[in-house]
Amino acid sequence: MALRADWLPALAAFEAAARHQNFAHAAEELHLTASAVSHHVRKLESRLAVPLFQRHARGVSLTAEGRQLADAAGSAMADMDDVLRSLSAASDDRERVRVTTLHSLAYSWLIPRLPQLTALHPGLRLNVDTEIALTRFDDGGPDLGIRHGPGNWPGLTAHHLMDDSLFAVASTSLPGVDAVRDAADVAHLPLVSDLSRQGWHDWFRAAGVHGVRLDERHSFSDATDALAAATHGLGAALARARIARPYLGDGRLHQLPGPVLKARWGYYVVHPAHRRLRPAAKQVLDWLMAVEKD
Known part of the structure; x- marks a missing residue:
């Protein structure tokens, strides 16, 4: 017997009822009525021609066949949940930009201007790392850096941001x-x-x-x-x-x-010369170069 798309609502109701061992609790989770959950379960039992629950005065309990299906349905739902979380995280990562800079500049100049950036790009997610040591821009490292210095660093493209x-x-x-x-x-x-x-x-x-x-x-x-x-x-x-x-x-x-x-040195936005900026990082770079400096 092949699984068809029109079985999915009944399987979802069954999985929740099996997990809770209670139709009313499953209905609350699924935003249905208890009678609707019961209807889905009976429809599934009719199609399979096997009882999935034993009904008694105190509630319901799974039959052997019901336990077998509940284990499979629970495992499938868990796998689907993992995939959905992974896809959601990947989408979030595409909008996440890591910027490294000095704590002093982040506190006094960058953070007060960030509301402008979030208003312009509401979906953007920003990680700001502050440290004195020069960060390595290896794979998995920051997308952008704001550095105070002479403006030339090996392996980095530098855009003059402002003087001081x-x-x-x-x-x-x-x-x-x-x-x-x-x-x-x-x-x-x-x-x-x-x-x-x-x-x-x-x-x-x-x-x-x-x-x-x-x-x-x-x-x-x-x-x-x-x-x-x-x-x-x-x-x-x-x-x-x-x-x-x-x-x-x-x-x-x-x-x-x-x-x-x-000041002898200025501030520069830097990024690896060998690596093309991701679209979200390019949005941050463009905003930094255009934002009001005074």
């Missing part, structure tokens, strides 16, 4: 900050630094301040941590404009007197 600038900032809670009138006065404050290649010595040189002993008390690997330290009054920090904007906007930090120094 450096200036001194501090919290009003920093002792002695009220007396600062020029860049030379900044040199007498405790200083906070990060691992940027441009630091306080470059800034003071640009300001024309020479021959002073700098008190660089605290150093952090991430620019966000350096700015957070400055907000707590640990010292003045040399901030990149792209990173400092949230801190200046809400008054946690204030710009100090002195030069605004053009």
